[in-house]
Amino acid sequence: MFSGQQIASLFLELGVTHVVTVPDSTVGEWGDVMETTPGLAVVRVCREGEAWGIAGGLYLGGSTPVVLIQCTGLFESGDALRNVAHDWHLPILSVIGYRSYLNQMALPGDTCLTFTEPVLDAWRLEFRLITDVSQLPEVRSFLRECRQAARPGVVLIAEGRA
């Protein structure tokens, strides 16, 4: 999928200031590039629920955070994102790795494919599923639209391995 440099450049273009993250095998590879990118600060958290509260505080404080986690972390962080996105109406952007979407034999019996999209629907989070590197412009336009409209938005990145 995308390189760390592509995502870091995109974040800078969108005015992102902080990336609040728990890594996985795909999105985690971007972390080192982001950490060395001037203008981007990386906040590594212990559990994904933390990420939403920290992003909420960053946003209220005038920064522009993105939450970068895997779909398993989405499942873990439901109450926190509910509070931030729906109680407080904070338009937090997120990029979420979709475990094994491109290689469904990687984890036989894994239920990430069963639950990820319904969970996003249940939390009423608008998302775009990205399955190919050619869709980078779609990522850019979707995140830009969400930012301009001050609404939360999720880019769901199909991953090819567990």
Next chain:
Amino acid sequence: MRAPLELRDAVAVIRETRNPRDIVVPSMGSAREWMALGPTHELDLVLVPSAMGHATSFGLGLALAQPERRVIVLSGDGSLLMNLGTLVTIGSQAPPNLVVIVFVNGVYEVTGAQVTPAAAGRLAGAGSIDFRGIAKACGIRSVYGWSTLDEWRSGIEEALTACGPTVVILHVPVVPGAVGPRSPGPTSERAQRFMRALQRHEGA
């Protein structure tokens, strides 16, 4: 015997001592007491409703976004236990302007004073959980702990001006019959008002 530090008295000391430039993030029982003591300041972010335990996370985000401004989070031990990893994240990010004040009463007060796992362990003879020790071990730069009003009055200035991140552990008794805090108004409006207030206070 010294009188215990009541939650309302402890919160009142913070209200008296906070600088008007400070952001204060009260949550759960401390939010109830904070609001009961008088009008709130425009830089108070009363985190009601909240995801339990996440006031510290909001506070960390605010501290990182507003490095020139002190951020004071009021939390409870039940909340801290629900998001204990936050101490590691705070220690790692090390914002010098963040102060987390934890009121330790051993119960989930707003849901009916059921004991926390930490208190349950103590009651079962497993020993007390050392929140100060946990904070220190997580890399929190300045850690304090008190359990009387006199100590708290004497120590608060040092705690608030220490190089953070700072964690203050205050042992308080359970408030009998306490209920959860009421939301002081629509969250969306409060969030917008808070952000506008921060812009007005910029540079102040």
